[in-house]
Amino acid sequence: MALKSRFPQHPLDAAQIRAKTNSIVDTLTSNNAEFVKNSALYRELLAEREEILIHKWLESEKIGRDVGFERAMLDWIVKHRSAWREKRCQERQTG
Numbered sequence: 001m002a003l004k005s006r007f008p009q010h011p012l013d014a015a016q017i018r019a020k021t022n023s024i025v026d027t028l029t030s031n032n033a034e035f036v037k038n039s040a041l042y043r044e045l046l047a048e049r050e051e052i053l054i055h056k057w058l059e060s061e062k063i064g065r066d067v068g069f070e071r072a073m074l075d076w077i078v079k080h081r082s083a084w085r086e087k088r089c090q091e092r093q094t095g
Contacts, residue, residue: 044088051084052076 056072067075 047088048081048084051080055080 052069052073055076056067056069059067059072059075
């Protein structure tokens with residue numbers, strides 16, 4: 001059975017879905033701001049984002065133009081994420 005027949009087109013377009021999702025996330029974040037900011041998952045996400053931004057800057061400098069966040073993120077995930085996570089795990093165990 002084809003995917004289209006099993007999963008009919010959603011009545012909302014991608015922009016509407018994104019806006020609705022962002023609205024839900026904003027509500028959850030504002031209601032639980034302290035909980036979210038203090039969560040280990042959020043701190044890990046921020047640390048990972050920082051590494052991606054550094055990687056983005058370095059890669060952009062190499063080619064002389066902005067590579068964009070998505071390209072830098074995918075490149076960092078493929079090349080560096082597992083080693084970075086392993087190092088963070090070791091730092092937590094010894095620190």
